[in-house]
Amino acid sequence: MAATVLPARAAKGGRPRRSRRLGEHLAGWGFVSPAVLLIGLFGMLPVLWSFWLSFQETDLTSPGEFAGGAKYAELVRDPLMWEAARRSAVYTVLFVPLTMVLALPIAVMLNQRIRGVTLYRMAVFVPLVTSTVATGIIFNWLLNPQFGPVNAALAKAGLPQQGFFQSPGQALFALVAMTVWGWLGFAVIIYLAALQAVPADLMEAAALDGCGRLRAFRHVELPLLAPASGFLLVWLTINSLQLFDEVYVTTKGGPLRATTVVVYHLYNKAFVDFDGGYAAAVGCVLFLVILAVTLVQLALTRRASSYEVR
Amino acid sequence: MSITMTGRAAKGPATRGPAADGTAPRRRSRRPSPLHLVLLPLSLVMVAPLLWMVLLSVSTKEETRRFPPGLPHGIEWRNYTGALADAPLAHWLGNSAIVSVSCVAGNLVFCSLAGYAFARIRFLGSRALFVAVLATLMVPFQIVMLPTLIMVRAAGLTDTLGALIVPNLATAFGVFLLRQFFTTVPRELEEAxxxxxxxxxxxxxxxxxPLMRPTLATLAVLTFLQTWNDFLWPLIAVQNPDHMTVQLGLQTFQGAHNTDWPKLMAGTVISQLPVFAMFFVAQRFFVRSVATAGLK
Known part of the structure; x- marks a missing residue:
C-alpha cells in the first residue's frame, strides 16, 4: 500500500485555519483532477468539438472548412436521414414496450420461492453476458434462410420459408426479436430488484385485509414499481435510439437499407462517405433528441412515482 | 438494491419477495408450482441459442443441416483447432484482457479519488465540477467518438491498444457511483x-x-463487461488485426468464415469463455452489480 509510506503531514491541532482551508482546496483539486481531466477530454470537450465540426466541411483527417449551417440544411433535405429516423422510431416503439411487458411478469415469477428458481434466473440472465458479436453470429445462424433451424422448423410445420435478416420487410423485426432476447435479462434484473425492495409487511397487510394475490399485485406492488419502469423506459429508449452494433454484425444496414437506422446512417456518412461534418450534425441532433426524451420521460415518471410508502 | 438469488435464502433480510410468507415452502413440498409450466419453456427459449452455439461448434458440417437437431455422433474438436489456427483468437483474447483490466484499474483508482473528494472535501468549484461530470452521463457516445478519433490520431495512438484504453480510464458513471457510496460512510470513522x-x-x-470493497467490485464488474463487449469504438479506432479486441476480431472472423458454421461457432464459444466463466462463478454478484447500475 502506497499510503503507508506517506508522512502524515497535518500537524496535530495547532494549524492556522487559513492554510488548512487552502490545503483542503488543493487536496480536493488534486484528487479530482485525473478523473476530471480524462472525463473533460473524452466526455465534455468532444461535445463542443462535434458541435463545431457540424459546421465544417471535413473528412476528419485533414483540416476542414467552415460551411455554416449547410450540413444541417443537407440533413433536413436528405430523404435517407428521414428514412433512418423513421426506422429508429419503429424499432424503439417495438423494442422498448415489448421488453418491458415481457420482463415484468417474468420478474414476478422469478421472485417466487419455487424449486429451481436459481436455474431459471440464470437462464434468463445469461444472454446479458453474451457479447453483441456472439449474439449476432448465433442469430445469423438461427435465422439463416437456407440452413437455419427456424426455417427448418417452419418447414416441418408446413409453413412458408422466411427471409428474416435477408428480407427487407422483415429484417428490422428480426433485429427487434434478437435484441429483446439480449436485453430481457437486464429489464428483469431491474424489476426483480424493485420487487425485492417492496416491504414484506405491506404485502402481509394486504393479505390480512383479504386482498387476493392479483389485487395485491395490482394495488400494492405495481405502483411501487413505477420508478423501475420509469428508469427502464428512459434507459431502453436511449439505448435503442443508439442502436448500431447489432445492425453491424447482422445486416450491415441492409437489405436495401431496411435496417439503416440513425446511428448506422451516421457511421456510413463518417466512415464510408467521409463526410465528417454531416456525421457530426447527425450526432448533435441525436444528442438533442436523447436529451429531450430523457427530460420528458423524467418529468412524466416523477409525477407517476409520487406514490410513497408512509 | 440487492437480489436474493436463491429462493430459500430469503429468510434473513426484511426486504424479500411477496411469497416469502412462510406458507410457500410447505405448499412447495406437497406439489410443484404451476409456474414451472411457464418458466421451464421460457428458460429453454432463452438458453436455446447458446446451447445451439455449443452444439454446432462440435458438429460436422453435415450434422448442422439436420432438423430437429440431435446430438452429434462424435465431438468434432477439429472445429476448435481449425478456428485457433485460422485466427489469432488467443491473441485477441489477450488484447481484450489487457484493455479491460487496464480500464478497470484506471476506473478504480481515478474514480475512488474523485468520488471521495466530491463526497467529503469541500473545495472551490466542487459542486460545479460534479454537475459537469454528471451531465456527461447523458451524452451519447456517437457525438463523442468523432473528436475522440481526431485526438487519438493526433496523439499518435491510432491502431494501438492505447487508443482503446486511454479514453476509458475514468468514467462519469464510476465517479458518480463511488461518490454516492462515500457519502453513506459515517463521518465519525474518518474524523478519528x-x-x-x-x-x-x-x-x-x-x-x-476497505469499507467499500463490494462497491469497488461492482464498479470493476461493470467496467469489465462494458470494455470487454465494446464494439463501435474498437471498430473505428483499430484496423490492424494485431491490435483488435476479441469482439472486433470475431466480427472479421465471421466475415471470413460465414459458410463454415461449425468453425465460426467454435471461435464464438472461445471468445465467450472468459465472460461465461465469470458469470457462472459469480452470478449472484454479477446480478447485484447490474441492479446497482439501475440506481443511476
Missing amino acids: ARIDGASRLRILVQVML
Missing part, C-alpha cells in the same frame, strides 16, 4: 483518523476503501 493527523490520501486508502 483526521484528529490523529492522517492525510486525506491515507484516510481514503486505509479507512474508506
Whole structure:
C-alpha cells in the first residue's frame, strides 16, 4: 500500500485555519483532477468539438472548412436521414414496450420461492453476458434462410420459408426479436430488484385485509414499481435510439437499407462517405433528441412515482 | 438494491419477495408450482441459442443441416483447432484482457479519488465540477467518438491498444457511483483518523476503501463487461488485426468464415469463455452489480 509510506503531514491541532482551508482546496483539486481531466477530454470537450465540426466541411483527417449551417440544411433535405429516423422510431416503439411487458411478469415469477428458481434466473440472465458479436453470429445462424433451424422448423410445420435478416420487410423485426432476447435479462434484473425492495409487511397487510394475490399485485406492488419502469423506459429508449452494433454484425444496414437506422446512417456518412461534418450534425441532433426524451420521460415518471410508502 | 438469488435464502433480510410468507415452502413440498409450466419453456427459449452455439461448434458440417437437431455422433474438436489456427483468437483474447483490466484499474483508482473528494472535501468549484461530470452521463457516445478519433490520431495512438484504453480510464458513471457510496460512510470513522493527523490520501486508502470493497467490485464488474463487449469504438479506432479486441476480431472472423458454421461457432464459444466463466462463478454478484447500475 502506497499510503503507508506517506508522512502524515497535518500537524496535530495547532494549524492556522487559513492554510488548512487552502490545503483542503488543493487536496480536493488534486484528487479530482485525473478523473476530471480524462472525463473533460473524452466526455465534455468532444461535445463542443462535434458541435463545431457540424459546421465544417471535413473528412476528419485533414483540416476542414467552415460551411455554416449547410450540413444541417443537407440533413433536413436528405430523404435517407428521414428514412433512418423513421426506422429508429419503429424499432424503439417495438423494442422498448415489448421488453418491458415481457420482463415484468417474468420478474414476478422469478421472485417466487419455487424449486429451481436459481436455474431459471440464470437462464434468463445469461444472454446479458453474451457479447453483441456472439449474439449476432448465433442469430445469423438461427435465422439463416437456407440452413437455419427456424426455417427448418417452419418447414416441418408446413409453413412458408422466411427471409428474416435477408428480407427487407422483415429484417428490422428480426433485429427487434434478437435484441429483446439480449436485453430481457437486464429489464428483469431491474424489476426483480424493485420487487425485492417492496416491504414484506405491506404485502402481509394486504393479505390480512383479504386482498387476493392479483389485487395485491395490482394495488400494492405495481405502483411501487413505477420508478423501475420509469428508469427502464428512459434507459431502453436511449439505448435503442443508439442502436448500431447489432445492425453491424447482422445486416450491415441492409437489405436495401431496411435496417439503416440513425446511428448506422451516421457511421456510413463518417466512415464510408467521409463526410465528417454531416456525421457530426447527425450526432448533435441525436444528442438533442436523447436529451429531450430523457427530460420528458423524467418529468412524466416523477409525477407517476409520487406514490410513497408512509 | 440487492437480489436474493436463491429462493430459500430469503429468510434473513426484511426486504424479500411477496411469497416469502412462510406458507410457500410447505405448499412447495406437497406439489410443484404451476409456474414451472411457464418458466421451464421460457428458460429453454432463452438458453436455446447458446446451447445451439455449443452444439454446432462440435458438429460436422453435415450434422448442422439436420432438423430437429440431435446430438452429434462424435465431438468434432477439429472445429476448435481449425478456428485457433485460422485466427489469432488467443491473441485477441489477450488484447481484450489487457484493455479491460487496464480500464478497470484506471476506473478504480481515478474514480475512488474523485468520488471521495466530491463526497467529503469541500473545495472551490466542487459542486460545479460534479454537475459537469454528471451531465456527461447523458451524452451519447456517437457525438463523442468523432473528436475522440481526431485526438487519438493526433496523439499518435491510432491502431494501438492505447487508443482503446486511454479514453476509458475514468468514467462519469464510476465517479458518480463511488461518490454516492462515500457519502453513506459515517463521518465519525474518518474524523478519528483526521484528529490523529492522517492525510486525506491515507484516510481514503486505509479507512474508506476497505469499507467499500463490494462497491469497488461492482464498479470493476461493470467496467469489465462494458470494455470487454465494446464494439463501435474498437471498430473505428483499430484496423490492424494485431491490435483488435476479441469482439472486433470475431466480427472479421465471421466475415471470413460465414459458410463454415461449425468453425465460426467454435471461435464464438472461445471468445465467450472468459465472460461465461465469470458469470457462472459469480452470478449472484454479477446480478447485484447490474441492479446497482439501475440506481443511476
